[in-house]
Amino acid sequence: MKMIKMLASSSMITLALSVVFTATSLAQSPKLNDAEVASVAVTANQIDINYAAVAKIKSKNPDILKFAETMTNDHKAVIAQAVALVTKLKVTPKDNAVSKKLMADAEKTKKSLLSKSGKAFDRAYIDNEVAYHKAVISTVEGLLIPTAKNAELKALLEKVVPALKTHLSHAEMVQMNFK
Numbered sequence: 001m002k003m004i005k006m007l008a009s010s011s012m013i014t015l016a017l018s019v020v021f022t023a024t025s026l027a028q029s030p031k032l033n034d035a036e037v038a039s040v041a042v043t044a045n046q047i048d049i050n051y052a053a054v055a056k057i058k059s060k061n062p063d064i065l066k067f068a069e070t071m072t073n074d075h076k077a078v079i080a081q082a083v084a085l086v087t088k089l090k091v092t093p094k095d096n097a098v099s100k101k102l103m104a105d106a107e108k109t110k111k112s113l114l115s116k117s118g119k120a121f122d123r124a125y126i127d128n129e130v131a132y133h134k135a136v137i138s139t140v141e142g143l144l145i146p147t148a149k150n151a152e153l154k155a156l157l158e159k160v161v162p163a164l165k166t167h168l169s170h171a172e173m174v175q176m177n178f179k
Helices: 002-028 035-056 062-089 097-114 116-149 151-176
Strands: none
Touching: 002 035, 002 097, 002 116, 002 151, 035 062, 035 116, 062 116, 097 116
16 A cells, blocks of 8 residues: 555656656746746646645645645735736737646646645645745746846846745655654
C-alpha cells in the first residue's frame, strides 16, 4: 500500500515537473506580446485557484484547507490587479501556446487530484503545489518579465514574484507534514 501511495505521489510530481519542463521549453521559443503575457499570468493564477477549490472539497486537513484558502485569496487578488491593469492599458489578454499548454496540463492534474482521497489527496495536492509554484516562478522570471514590454505590466509581474516565493515556502512547510 505504501508503494502505491509513493507511485501515485510520484506520478503527480512527474506531471507537475512536465509543466516545469514544458514552460521552460516554451519559454525558450515564443516571443509573447503583452496581451499574451497577461493571458499567461491570469491563466497561471486561475489554475491555482482551481486547484485550491478541489482541495477545499476533498481535504479535511486543516493545514491543507488553510493553504488552499490562502491560494484562493492571493491569486484572486493578483487576477484583480491584472484585470485592472489590462483594462487601464486597453489590452485584451490573448490565449497563446503557453497559456493553452498550462490549461491542458492543469486539466490532467485536476483529474488526477480528483481521483484521490484522504491523505493520498493531501499529499498529492501539496506536492503539486510545490512543483507548480516552482514552475510558475520560473516562467514569470524566465519568460513573462523579460518578454513584457509595458513597464506597468513588467512591474506587476516583478511585484508578484516575492508572493509566489512565499507560497512556495509555505507549500514546502506543509509538505514536510506528509513525508
